[in-house]
Amino acid sequence: MSDLAWINAAIAAARPQAVGALLRYFRDLDTAEEAFQDACLRALRSWPKNGPPRDPAAWLIMVGRNAALDGVRKRSRQTELPSEEVLSDLDDAEEKVVERIDGADYRDDVLRLLFICCHPDLPATQQIALALRIVSGLSVKQIARAFLVGEAAMEQRITRAKRIVADGDVAFETPGAVERSERLVGVAAMVYLVFNEGYSAGDNPARAQLCGEAIRLGRLLLRLFQTEPEIMGLLALMLVQHARTPARFDAEGQIVLLEDQDRGLWDHKMISEGLALIDKAMRHRRPGAYQVQAAIAALHARAATPADTDWAQIDALYAHLERLMPSPVVTLNRAVAVSKVAGPQAALDMIEPLGERLSGYFHFHGLKGALNLELGRHREAQAAFDRAIALANTAAEAAHIRQHLDRLMADHDPNVREAGAAKN
Amino acid sequence: MLYALLCYNDEATVWSWDKRQESEVMDRLAVVRGRLEKTGKLGPSLRLLPTTAATTLRKSDPPLVIDGPFAETKEQLLGFYIVDVADLDEALAVAKELGEVNPGGSYEIRPLAVYNAGAPLTAGAAA
Numbered sequence: 001m002s003d004l005a006w007i008n009a010a011i012a013a014a015r016p017q018a019v020g021a022l023l024r025y026f027r028d029l030d031t032a033e034e035a036f037q038d039a040c041l042r043a044l045r046s047w048p049k050n051g052p053p054r055d056p057a058a059w060l061i062m063v064g065r066n067a068a069l070d071g072v073r074k075r076s077r078q079t080e081l082p083s084e085e086v087l088s089d090l091d092d093a094e095e096k097v098v099e100r101i102d103g104a105d106y107r108d109d110v111l112r113l114l115f116i117c118c119h120p121d122l123p124a125t126q127q128i129a130l131a132l133r134i135v136s137g138l139s140v141k142q143i144a145r146a147f148l149v150g151e152a153a154m155e156q157r158i159t160r161a162k163r164i165v166a167d168g169d170v171a172f173e174t175p176g177a178v179e180r181s182e183r184l185v186g187v188a189a190m191v192y193l194v195f196n197e198g199y200s201a202g203d204n205p206a207r208a209q210l211c212g213e214a215i216r217l218g219r220l221l222l223r224l225f226q227t228e229p230e231i232m233g234l235l236a237l238m239l240v241q242h243a244r245t246p247a248r249f250d251a252e253g254q255i256v257l258l259e260d261q262d263r264g265l266w267d268h269k270m271i272s273e274g275l276a277l278i279d280k281a282m283r284h285r286r287p288g289a290y291q292v293q294a295a296i297a298a299l300h301a302r303a304a305t306p307a308d309t310d311w312a313q314i315d316a317l318y319a320h321l322e323r324l325m326p327s328p329v330v331t332l333n334r335a336v337a338v339s340k341v342a343g344p345q346a347a348l349d350m351i352e353p354l355g356e357r358l359s360g361y362f363h364f365h366g367l368k369g370a371l372n373l374e375l376g377r378h379r380e381a382q383a384a385f386d387r388a389i390a391l392a393n394t395a396a397e398a399a400h401i402r403q404h405l406d407r408l409m410a411d412h413d414p415n416v417r418e419a420g421a422a423k424n
Numbered sequence: 425m426l427y428a429l430l431c432y433n434d435e436a437t438v439w440s441w442d443k444r445q446e447s448e449v450m451d452r453l454a455v456v457r458g459r460l461e462k463t464g465k466l467g468p469s470l471r472l473l474p475t476t477a478a479t480t481l482r483k484s485d486p487p488l489v490i491d492g493p494f495a496e497t498k499e500q501l502l503g504f505y506i507v508d509v510a511d512l513d514e515a516l517a518v519a520k521e522l523g524e525v526n527p528g529g530s531y532e533i534r535p536l537a538v539y540n541a542g543a544p545l546t547a548g549a550a551a
Contacts (some may be wrong), residue, residue, distance in 0.1 A: 003527070004526035009437050009440065009445060010434070013436045013437040013440045014436075014437075052528065056434075056437075212443070216439075218438075219436075219439060219476060221478055223436065226476065226491050226494060227490075227491045232476075275475050276478075278478055279477055280477070280491060283479075283489065354530070391480070422462045
């Protein structure tokens with residue numbers, strides 16, 4: 001890694017704290033971002049020459065604040081900017097002052113910065129885009145690529161989102177304990193949205209990058225709230241799921257189901273971290289939805305082969321999750337575990353009542369098809385698979401169901417097979 | 425003489441390297457490590473997961489299990505190397521060699537008082 005790459009990494013890591021502190025100071029997102037940009041430009045000039053400061057965030061906050069204040073002064077009085085040398089030689093005393101001012105509020109600064117992205121008037125995709133822009137510091141171009149829209153359109157969306165945030169009431173006072181924990185819940189949900197946006201993207205690398213960003217935000221949250229079991233659970237869940245990425249798609253970009261994945265391809269460093277976190281979280285005996293989902297993911301990760309999977313325990317954990325977070329999708333997932341423990345008929349009975357609420361949900365019809373197939377009910381299976389294809393969100397999802405369907409037809413319906421042969 | 429080279433760096437930065445940066449550094453370190461192992465200077469080396477994954481056991485009565493170390497410091501212990509070298513100069517030379525391919529942070533060069541190799545472990549997940 002070159003010096004420049006190292007400086008960029010240090011700036012990226014310092015960004016949430018620095019922009020968060022500048023936002024509190026200027027109480028205006030645009031000014032805070034401009035001040036940070038200014039500080040970054042100066043860092044790129046100064047750090048290669050003078051070496052990186054011991055505390056990059058403090059340096060960026062201090063220099064950004066001075067630069068923005070000078071900008072204001074300059075506009076009103078045409079005063080000269082201070083020379084580069086003065087700014088690069090912040091001595092320890094000054095650094096300590098910044099630390100005293102900002103260290104105590106660091107946690108709340110970062111939390112606030114994340115929290116303003118969760119504005120209730122913003123739809124989920126805009127929350128994600130805004131967080132990626134102002135907290136992670138991704139370029140508009142990168143975000144546009146992740147969402148498969150043009151750069152201009154994304155620029156417009158982010159500008160609009162910022163305006164909504166600016167017009168809203170941002171609370172700059174230090175939050176109380178209750179408010180802080182409410183903010184944390186909202187922010188955790190938003191971070192998981194970012195993750196899922198990447199996770200559900202199939203093998204599109206620009207969007208899959210969002211998983212990495214979400215994990216970075218999760219680590220940041222956990223550094224700020226080291227004793228929160230749900231934040232441990234959230235990070236563990238993301239790590240264990242993301243660890244499977246290299247095995248989730250084959251060379252043609254087709255989905256490989258969990259039980260067919262080459263477990264040797266999983267990222268075992270990521271899994272170790274996830275398992276350590278879930279163990280830590282469980283000790284707190286304050287279960288929550290992220291911890292339970294992480295525990296389920298951990299059971300899959302601990303199984304050396306699909307046959308070693310502890311389905312009974314997974315069923316029990318899903319039952320727990322249904323109580324914590326009742327949702328037909330959770331029940332649908334539980335049905336997979338039930339099919340392994342009690343057979344496909346029991347699972348079908350379980351999902352039958354969900355039909356109305358999940359009639360537009362790809363995975364419902366996919367599972368219904370697979371269970372019927374297991375039971376030898378080919379007509380029902382085919383109907384469900386047809387429905388699933390119509391509802392597929394990505395090409396890979398549709399292709400995966402089509403494989404089932406092709407196999408089904410080839411195996412059991414001579415007429416379809418002949419029709420297929422005639423076409424070829 | 426045995427020394428530990430303790431690697432300190434800002435884990436927030438190191439753990440936000442992207443995949444490309446990460447593999448670039450790790451590949452280059454592997455080359456240096458291979459070279460040093462061949463000369464018989466380098467023994468075990470390891471990399472630690474972030475402090476957020478750590479738990480601390482306070483030896484109070486009764487012992488207390490707490491999350492993390494709550495590191496207030498700017499740099500955290502990220503891993504270490506055990507080297508067998510003639511003297512401090514040589515230990516420093518090894519640290520410099522490693523430092524050239526691994527940006528930022530610092531190495532604490534600490535002589536060992538006792539070294540127990542222990543049972544051979546299967547690297548398992550941390551391979």
